[in-house]
Amino acid sequence: MYRAKFKAVLFDLDGTLLDTAPDFTTATNKLLLQNNLTEIEEEKIRQLISDGSAGIVSSIFNIKSNHPLYEKTRQDLLDYYSQYLTDKTAPFDGIIELLQGLDKINVPWGIVTNKPEIYTKAILKEFDYILSPKIVVCPDHVKHTKPDPEPILLACKELGVKPKNTVYIGDHIRDIQAGSSAGASTIAAAYGYTEENEDISKWNANFIARQSRDLLKLILG
Structure with a gap:
């Protein structure tokens, strides 16, 4: 009881x-491949999700918030994420x-x-x-x-x-x-x-x- x-x-x-984490990983890897970069393991994403898309863009793509490509990269990531939001x-x-x-x-x-x-x-x-x-x-x-x-x-x-x-x-x-x-x-x-x-x-x-x-x-x- x-x-x-x-x-x-x-x-x-x-x-x-x-x-x-699985869907964040899918979105991140889609964007990495789009930019001719190497895919990453889900375990890496698990350590970054708490900081949201900003943390992923900063750590995985090495693009800081003051970089001219920061907002575009972040939005591209979110666009991919919205496509795979609840797949896994x-x-x-x-x-x-x-x-x-x-x-x-x-x-x-x-x-x-x-x-x-x-x-x-x-x-x-x-x-x-x-x-x-x-x-x-x-x-x-x-x-x-x-x-x-x-x-x-x-x-x-x-x-x-x-x-x-x-x-x-x-x-x-x-x-x-x-x-x-x-x-x-x-x-x-x-x-x-x-x-x-x-x-x-x-x-x-x-x-x-x-x-x-x-x-x-x-x-x-």
Whole structure:
């Protein structure tokens, strides 16, 4: 029997609820081939996704934000990504069971992501048979994105819960910083898109989920 440890649960999207790395890898390799460059392994992309398209363009294509080709390259990458948005993307192990458990005990859950609304909405539409968040907060909805607490506070306000009764789960230090600053409990998703050899314990999250299925015990007991 599940029991409610929190009055609301908020998730980051990429690297926490969904494994989007395969489709980011496809998009990146399409653009690399277009520019006569060598394809890369998915594992490399997994370490960059938390920084979005900007991180991929900067690290993989070695084009910094002040470079004249930066915006074009970034848009080309996003154009490819939009074509393969949900081809291989899938929930992490145990996530469907977790969300169904929350629904059974009437604990509202939502998504707070730095992913632009246009891509977030498209993904959620494809997964509407398993993903039915009560609130979705994207950069489009706030003045300040994570690590600022504003997105978390907005989600809590919309759900009618206090941050202290809420938990936020994410796979980047900015997620933990945002949740902590908002006054929520936090869980670091170590199974997500963390950099190699990163010491997640230094994020000072309340809990660490080494595997995605660990969330079942941490959230539902």
